[in-house]
């Protein structure tokens with residue numbers, strides 16, 4: 001699936017991609033491994049990967065959490081931004097995805113700072129409660145659980161810590177009134193609840209970076 005950008009001019013998209021993709025052997029290697037293992041191409045776009053990396057670097061994050069590993073593309077973007085003693089805990093439902101991510105992290109030399117948990121994230125997140133508080137949580141898994149992932153983040157982030165969440169525009173359906181497909185409806189409901197909480201709760205100060213997918217960014221205030 002081709003990821004879109006908030007910017008719709010194809011010439012500008014090509015231009016930005018050429019800037020961002022230039023000279024990135026690790027991300028290229030990750031994609032080769034994922035393709036070989038027939039993993040669906042639903043990773044973040046190269047530009048969103050760069051957003052993750054720059055945000056992690058800019059807040060000086062040392063302990064990060066990712067929900068939705070897939071084959072490790074976004075995990076590389078986060079983990080490469082961590083200091084030597086930094087850690088990424090990443091959660092993935094599908095064992096084939098997690099095994100591929102393991103191979104990818106080994107191949108690019110990041111496996112020592114990344115811990116993968118396999119199974120439904122809601123069952124596994126409590127395993128790392130005692131490793132917190134965390135600096136950043138990136139949410140990119142099942143959309144109907146975004147409100148519960150946010151609750152976990154609220155309890156386990158440090159003050160000033162950041163939640164990032166991808167796809168908060170619900171593939172352009174976030175503002176639709178009538179949604180017949182029940183799966184899509186559940187995803188949109190989850191995303192609306194998530195968006196509403198980060199904008200209406202005093203515990204969060206939030207924005208949505210208007211990428212094609214919508215990348216929410218919320219800072220924990222207290």
Ligand SMILES: C[S@@+](CC[C@H](N)C(=O)[O-])C[C@H]1O[C@@H](n2cnc3c(N)ncnc32)[C@H](O)[C@@H]1O
Pocket residue numbers: 042043044067068069070071072073074075091092093094097119120121122140141142145
């Ligand atoms: C969009 S992909 C993640 C892409 C990844 N963040 C990247 O950019 O490289 C979503 C992933 O979430 C996983 N997932 C779905 N439901 C999950 C759950 N309940 N717990 C953990 N992972 C889940 C899927 O198997 C899939 O690999």
